[in-house]
Amino acid sequence: MNKRLQLFSEWLQEQHISLAFITSSPNVFYLSGFYCDPHERLLALLVFPDEEPALICPQMETARARQAGWTYEIIDYGDADNPWQLLERHMRAKNIKLDRIAVEKSHLSLERYEQLQACFQARSWLNAEEKLRQLRMIKEEKEIAILRQAAELADFAVEVGVNAIAEGKTELDIIAEIEYEMKKKGVREMSFATMVLAGENTANPHGVPGLTTIRKGDFVLFDLGVIVDGYCSDITRTVIFKSATEEQKLIYDTVLRAQLAAIEACKPGVEIGSVDRAARSIIEQAGYGPYFTHRVGHGLGIELHEYPSMNAANAMPLERGMTFTIEPGIYVPSVGGVRIEDDVFITDNGAGILTKYPKELIIVS
Incomplete structure (x- = not known):
């Protein structure tokens, strides 16, 4: 795991957060090294406190994600697929209780929040943006x-x-x-x-x-x-x-x-x-x-x-x-x-x- 992901994952542990669901292209790029403009399609980085991360992206972008150096799991999907169903299936297989979820509140749309809530029924939602701003603000x-x-x-x-x-x-x-x-x-x-x-x-x-x-x-x-x-x-x-x-x-x-x-x-x-x-x-x-x-x-x-x-x-x-x-x-x-x-x-x-x-x-x- 790269240093940035490691620091972010450690923050999730400290805050007892079950999952960070990161959807803005700049923050996905910062943490993963992969930049993608998905247009209306879903792009998301799943970061856990104790598990390896995963990337959700359109199937047409999978090769570019690998070329960018992403070595972890990719949940890719075609235009006829429902990515939320694939996400739910992925999380069910991991058998992780999602009690507290961190998102980018200024980026996540109400529609996508409702999709996430329908999938996971999390007890509380937290804002990951302040931590990501702190990390990105100090340049290497x-x-x-x-x-x-x-x-x-x-x-x-x-x-x-x-x-x-x-x-x-x-x-x-x-x-x-x-x-x-x-x-x-x-x-x-x-x-x-x-x-x-x-x-x-x-x-x-x-x-x-x-x-x-x-x-x-x-x-x-x-x-x-x-x-x-x-x-x-x-x-x-x-x-x-x-x-x-x-x-x-x-x-x-x-x-x-x-x-x-x-x-x-x-x-x-x-x-x-x-x-x-x-x-x-x-x-x-x-x-x-x-x-x-x-x-x-x-x-x-x-x-x-x-x-x-x-x-x-x-x-x-x-x-x-x-x-x-x-x-x-x-x-x-x-x-x-x-x-x-x-x-x-x-x-x-x-x-x-x-x-x-x-x-x-x-x-x-």
């Missing part, structure tokens, strides 16, 4: 190595995008060039829909790219990431095309100082909320407080957004191995917005930075 060295590879590719993607900027090109034109070059690099999947925003569109933190053309004096914002071996990167850089106003320079300088201050605050034992406040205080002092409308960052790993949440109210202390983004921004309607984002991990002494693309103001000629 090999995970950080993969995140570093993903960050290097994200750096390259931003470089491609900046080099592609030209007057009259649309936001989608530049996205097409970025993603074409990433495919040539062997990147199968981006972490999320690549974002390139120009001009006033940059004032929307989650703007939707379209046919807006790039003009002289525009902010151009890139927010993108790639997936490598199941792990995500996430970088944001903002440049200016041809010429910058004094206000644009001030906004950019303020965001950069805020981002550097937040990274400097990242040390083991430091309260997460103070990292957000380190960035926010600089932006507020510059008079742009109302235009910084989101937290300073989010956890990063198998999922684009995972724990910890880097918000001002989070009193959790930073720990070695945590990985997250630092991404303050200022978004001024009718002027535009700037966000600068890096992927960061906590070391014994401070913060290591995975994304390396330059952060000094670039005015693209």
